[in-house]
Each structure stands twice: as structure tokens, then as C-alpha cells.
Amino acid sequence: MMNFHSLRALLLAGTVFAGGAACAQEIADTIYRGGPILTINDAQPTAEAVAVKDGRILAVGALADIEAHKGDETTVFELDGRAMVPGFVDSHGHVVFGGLQALSANLLPPPDGGVADIASLQESLRKWIEDNAETVDKVQMVIGFGYDNAQLAELRHPTREELDAVSTELPILIVHQSGHLGVVNSKALELAGVTADTKDPSGGVIRRDENGEPNGVLEEYAFFTALGKMLGDLGEEGMHAFARAGAELWARFGYTTAQDGRSAPSIVEVLKKLGAEGDLPIDVVAFPDVLEAPDYIVENFSQDYTNGVRVGGCKLTIDGSPQGFTALRDRPYYNPVGDYPPGYSGYAVIGMDVVQNAVNHCYKNGLQIITHSNGEAASDMLLTAIEVAQKEYSDANNRPVLVHGQFLREDQVDTIKRLDVFPSLFPMHTFYWGDWHRDHTVGPVAADNISPTGWVRQRDMMFGSHHDAPVALPDSMRILSATVTRRTRSGDILGPSQRVDVPTALKAMTIWPAWQHFEEDDKGSIETGKLADFVILSDDPTAIDPETLSSLTVQATIKNDRVVYEADGSMQKTEFLNWPVGPDGEASHHLLHAMYDGMSKK
Known part of the structure; x- marks a missing residue:
């Protein structure tokens, strides 16, 4: 059945291209020209110009044809040799939790931060406390984000005593870069x-330490x-600051659609309020935790956005972090760093019965999971549950998504194809943790096949490539580079056969x-009738050396024909956008005040 947007696109295309007279009557609000335009439309891969009217694409093609849509009130957006691509769609991330990343002490390792050992981690926390003395004094709490034991010189987690050396009066919580563990x-x-x-x-x-005491x-x-206990008094104003900061951070990296991939009803309501107030620069699709809010998801699920927000379905979490050795393997970890028993293979955070019940709930109610x-x-647990649910609810068409799949076996990729599961993969891991996986989690043989995009493409399957921010920054060019080159921090190529080309x-x-999000009729390519969601890049990614892809920068992000981010700073609404650049982790003071005011008023 043709949906509304498909019909609208078809009618609009007919109006635009039916003849010269009709074209002349269709005057564009904006014409984009003057640089390479990559449409991501196989039928028309490139274009010289694009015309937009009422936030949707009016025409795509040769400059001479597009100029026919130019009127006295038409704005001309000169690309000045820069490349334009469709707005990036977040295959998996946590946009509101990304606000926590933006508003806390930066403990990331290079190149996104400056923490290389426990001493520099301690110094970063001390400097952040000093730089934010007024707000810290008001709230009496310190949160740091992004430390990674795999990148610390000591190759271990800090201890509570090492955080006590920063402060014994203030509660301190630092979040591991995976988001699945931390130290207090x-x-x-x-x-x-x-x-x-x-x-x-x-x-x-x-x-625990050798005396049985918690080591932090x-x-x-x-x-x-x-x-949760530390952020329990955040308050509505503080949550607004988180959500707004996250959305603006995503926009900085070219995302016009963000995902809140393990949401909660209270967070969705904050997003709805922000959207109604016009404070969300991009679309946000939320997937609340199905174990915590099954009824809320059913009641609020929608395929349509209201003020840029919608509930897209359910989120389920089965295991943890591969680099943190909490992911559930089918064999022992290769060489885990830490105090692990022989044969340790991680653990599931829920049982098989819980997985099956959650998947059944989503299939029964026509919800994407x-x-x-x-x-x-x-x-294995997930695919078994999906196969059972598909037999029980054979009429379901909910496009189930497997998120991450870091250590997939090749036979599991075959099953994913057979069950029509969409794999949202994490090839950016090859850069951030590829060396760690090779040396410690799975070993040199299996490490070549983490995030197996090559296997997926050999089977002619689609996939999503995600950042999982705030696990990493929502850095679109780092994703692009890692998916194409699979270069590790040390320069190794992890799995040459799993690489794919730039297109x-x-x-x-x-x-x-x-x-993946049921939005292909509106987003994802530059085609007539689709939303005018664009990203302007510093250069054409298909025309440069693939080894330099990570050096590309997002010059502008355009949502519905409106510029929501510009690299020169003219469209930046908050100072926090400079947060990832330096090692000091200084964040936006007025956003921090808003967050902490919300906490103190609760």
C-alpha cells in the first residue's frame, strides 16, 4: 500500500517534470548549487543543483534545469566547492545521555580528549571542579565522562581511593566510555x-578489593x-538542558535525525516539551526500555513526528560492553585484563525467558524492537527469540534491529538475513578498540571479523553504521573513516575483507x-519529494584518499531547509559544542547552571 509521503512525492515529481510550463510555476524557496552533490540515489547518484520548496525537495538535477525554479524571492545557497550529502540518520545512539557527555568533565582518551593515565584523569577532574566551582558548590556533585581503561597507561580502572584523592567531600562518579560501567x-x-x-x-x-570492600x-x-541515585534529583530544567545539549551536539556532526536508544517515559516527555517549544534543532526518535515501560510504548508509538519527536518502538538490552568484558560470548574471552576466573565469557543482564517475553510483546503489538x-x-538469545515470535505472529512487519553485533559469527549473519533482521553495526569500534579486541577480548583471528560489514554486504544486505554516543562522540566522519578503512589507533587494518567502499x-x-526507522520515503537520499535534510562537508568523500576521510569536517547541517549548525559558529547556540576539542573538558556554563539549578530545585 502506498503511504501518504510516497503519494505526495509521486504527485510532486509529476508536477515538477511534466513540462516546462509547470516547472516555471514552481518557484523554489532555496536553490543549492556550486559543489558536488551526492544524492545517495542509485538512479541519479550526483546532481549539479537542488531546488527546495516548503521544506521539501522540489527538483534535483542539472543546474540549468534547476535555475528554472529561481524567482525573485529564492535564496541561493552557494556550496563554494563543498560537497552536499543527505542529512545523516542516527542508526543507534543515546541523544539525551549525550547531553550528559556534553555537560560533564571530559575524560576521553586522545584524540577526543587528553586522559592517558590515572594521573591525567585526576588532573582533568580537578581542573573541571576548579573551572565550574560555582555550580559544583551548589550541587555538591562531580560527574566525569569517557575514561577508558583500555587506553590508560595502567590498563585498569581507577579505584575509589584514586577518586578520593581528588575529593573526599564531593561525591564523584566517572562513566566508562562504553556507558556500561563506571567508578565512584x-x-x-x-x-x-x-x-x-x-x-x-x-x-x-x-x-571488591581483597578485603571484600567495594573498590569503586x-x-x-x-x-x-x-x-540513577546521583541524577535522581535532576529536575525538569536539568533534563531539558541534557536533551537540548545532546540534540545540538548531534547537529554539529551532521545528524538531522537522532535516536534516543534506551529512553524512559520521563525523557520522552521532556523531548516532547522541547519540541513543542521549538528547542530541538533536529528530529529525535525514541525507543523506551521495553522492560520498564511496555504500556507507555504501546500508548505513544507513532510513525509520524509531532514537533520533531516520536516513539519508534521498544529497546531491549541483553548483555554489556565487549571492551569492558561484560558482553556475553559463546566462548571464553581471549586475554581479559582484570581478575576474571578461568573460562570467563561475560554474562547476560537478563534471562532467556525475559528476552522472549519482551520480543513477543513487541511483535504482538506491532512494535519495532x-x-x-x-x-x-x-x-543467539535474540535470534532465537525473534524466530519464535515470527512463527507466532507471522503477519508482523516490524523490521527488528540487532544493535552492535560486535562478535557475530558468520552463521549468525546467515540467520539475520533469513529472519530479515536489520543489523545496526559498530565499525567505529575498529578505531577506538580494535587493538584492544585483537590483544584482549577475542584475539587476532576473531578480531578481524568484529562488526562484519563485509559479510553483510556479501549477502546483499543493508546495514546501519552507528556511533552509540555517548560511548564515542557522534562523529560522523570518524564513522565513515572506520567503516571504509578499519584502521585501529595503532594503524593496523582490522579485517581487510570486512571493509566497504565510500558510497x-x-x-x-x-x-x-x-x-531501518521506516522513514525511507522522507529521508536518507536527495530525491524529489523528500525532506530538505542536508549536510555540507568540507570536501567530496568519494573524491579523496580514503585514508583522509576522518579529516573531513561538517561545515553546515540543514534540517527542513533551515541551517541548524554552521562550522563558523554563527549558528551555534551553546558554547558546549567546543567541549570535545581540548583535554580540559570545559563545558557551557549557562547549560551547567540550568542542569544544576534543576537538580537543586527538585
Whole structure:
């Protein structure tokens, strides 16, 4: 059945191209010209110019034809030799949690930060406290984001004693770059109520020292509980700051559609309010946690955006972080760093019965389900549950998504194809953690096949390539580079046969994730009738050395024919956008005030 947007596009295309007289009557609001335009439309891969009217694409083609749509009031957007591509569609990320990344101390390793060892981590926290003294004094809390034990010189997590060396009076919580674990100091342990007598929660681990005392490292649900207690008094104004900061950070990297990939009803309501107030520069599709809000998802699910926000379906999480050794494998980890028993293979955060019930709930109610599954055994659980649900609900057409699939086996890729599961993969891991996977998680043989985009394309399957921010920055050019080159931090090529070319990698950031979200009729390519969502890049990614892709920059992001970000700073609404550049992690003071004011008023 043809939907509204397909019919609208068809009618509009007929009006535009039916004849010269009709074309002359269609005057564009904006004409984009003067640089290479990559349409991501196989029927018309490139164009010289694009005409836009009422936020939608009016015509695409040769400059002479597009100039026929120019009127006295038409704005001409000169590309000045820069490349234009469709707006990027977020295959998987956490846009609101990304606001936490933007508004906390930057503990990322190079090249996104300056933390290389525990001493520099401590110094970054001290400097952040000094730079934000007024807000820290008001809230009495410190949060840092992005440390990675795999990149610390000590190759271990900090301890609570090392955070105590920064402060024993302020509670400190630092979030691992994976987002699945973190470290707290003694004051934060006290506030979280965690003692030597506290038992590990289901689906989580409280790491302990040789005396049985918590050493400060909290995994999965133990960490989420502590984080929730520290942010429990955030307040509506603070949550607004998080959501707005995240959306603007995504826009900086060319995303015109963001995903909030493990949302909560309260967060969705904040997003709705921001959208109604005109404070969201881009679209946001939310997937609340199906275990926490099954009824809310059913009641709020929609294929249509209202003020730039919609609930797209359900999120389920089966296991944890591969680089943190909490993903559930079907075999032991290769050489894990830490105190692990022989044969350790990670763990699931939920049981098979919970997985099956969650998948059945989504299929029964016609809801899309996106599922975090990193290890091979976790993916086995998901694929088994999907196959059972598809037999029970044979008329379902909900495009289930496997998110991450870092350690997929090739036979699992065959099953994914057979079950019509969409793989949202994470090839950016090859850069950030490729060396770590080769040396510690899976070993040199299996490491070549992490995030197996080559296997997927050999089977003529679509896939999405994501950033999972705030696990990493939502850096679109880093995604593009990693998907094409699979270069690790050390310069190794991790799995040459899993590499894809630039046009394929661009599809995995545009038209294929648009399909993933049931939005291919509106987004993902520059075609007549679709939304005028564009990204202006510093150069044509198909015309440069692939090894230099990561040096490309987003010059402008355009949503519905409106510029929402410009690299020269004229469209930046908040100072926080400079956060990732330096090692000091200084964030926007007025956004921090808003966040902390929300906390203190609660």
C-alpha cells in the first residue's frame, strides 16, 4: 500500500517534470548549487543543483534545469566547492545521555580528549571542579565522562581511593566510555548505599578489593543504580538542558535525525516539551526500555513526528560492553585484563525467558524492537527469540534491529538475513578498540571479523553504521573513516575483507538507517519529494584518499531547509559544542547552571 509521503512525492515529481510550463510555476524557496552533490540515489547518484520548496525537495538535477525554479524571492545557497550529502540518520545512539557527555568533565582518551593515565584523569577532574566551582558548590556533585581503561597507561580502572584523592567531600562518579560501567569515590558509594554487605544486583557486579570492600568499580545494573541515585534529583530544567545539549551536539556532526536508544517515559516527555517549544534543532526518535515501560510504548508509538519527536518502538538490552568484558560470548574471552576466573565469557543482564517475553510483546503489538546484543551468545538469545515470535505472529512487519553485533559469527549473519533482521553495526569500534579486541577480548583471528560489514554486504544486505554516543562522540566522519578503512589507533587494518567502499559507507549513514526507522520515503537520499535534510562537508568523500576521510569536517547541517549548525559558529547556540576539542573538558556554563539549578530545585 502506498503511504501518504510516497503519494505526495509521486504527485510532486509529476508536477515538477511534466513540462516546462509547470516547472516555471514552481518557484523554489532555496536553490543549492556550486559543489558536488551526492544524492545517495542509485538512479541519479550526483546532481549539479537542488531546488527546495516548503521544506521539501522540489527538483534535483542539472543546474540549468534547476535555475528554472529561481524567482525573485529564492535564496541561493552557494556550496563554494563543498560537497552536499543527505542529512545523516542516527542508526543507534543515546541523544539525551549525550547531553550528559556534553555537560560533564571530559575524560576521553586522545584524540577526543587528553586522559592517558590515572594521573591525567585526576588532573582533568580537578581542573573541571576548579573551572565550574560555582555550580559544583551548589550541587555538591562531580560527574566525569569517557575514561577508558583500555587506553590508560595502567590498563585498569581507577579505584575509589584514586577518586578520593581528588575529593573526599564531593561525591564523584566517572562513566566508562562504553556507558556500561563506571567508578565512584567513597562519598558516592556512601550516597548509593553500597557497602561490603551489599550483594551484587541481578545483571550487575560490584567489584571488591581483597578485603571484600567495594573498590569503586560498578558494572551494568550496579552502575546504573548508582548513576540513577546521583541524577535522581535532576529536575525538569536539568533534563531539558541534557536533551537540548545532546540534540545540538548531534547537529554539529551532521545528524538531522537522532535516536534516543534506551529512553524512559520521563525523557520522552521532556523531548516532547522541547519540541513543542521549538528547542530541538533536529528530529529525535525514541525507543523506551521495553522492560520498564511496555504500556507507555504501546500508548505513544507513532510513525509520524509531532514537533520533531516520536516513539519508534521498544529497546531491549541483553548483555554489556565487549571492551569492558561484560558482553556475553559463546566462548571464553581471549586475554581479559582484570581478575576474571578461568573460562570467563561475560554474562547476560537478563534471562532467556525475559528476552522472549519482551520480543513477543513487541511483535504482538506491532512494535519495532531494537536490541543491544554484543556477544555471540547474546545474539543467539535474540535470534532465537525473534524466530519464535515470527512463527507466532507471522503477519508482523516490524523490521527488528540487532544493535552492535560486535562478535557475530558468520552463521549468525546467515540467520539475520533469513529472519530479515536489520543489523545496526559498530565499525567505529575498529578505531577506538580494535587493538584492544585483537590483544584482549577475542584475539587476532576473531578480531578481524568484529562488526562484519563485509559479510553483510556479501549477502546483499543493508546495514546501519552507528556511533552509540555517548560511548564515542557522534562523529560522523570518524564513522565513515572506520567503516571504509578499519584502521585501529595503532594503524593496523582490522579485517581487510570486512571493509566497504565510500558510497556503501554513506548509505549506511543515510538511506539504510532511514529504512531501518521506516522513514525511507522522507529521508536518507536527495530525491524529489523528500525532506530538505542536508549536510555540507568540507570536501567530496568519494573524491579523496580514503585514508583522509576522518579529516573531513561538517561545515553546515540543514534540517527542513533551515541551517541548524554552521562550522563558523554563527549558528551555534551553546558554547558546549567546543567541549570535545581540548583535554580540559570545559563545558557551557549557562547549560551547567540550568542542569544544576534543576537538580537543586527538585
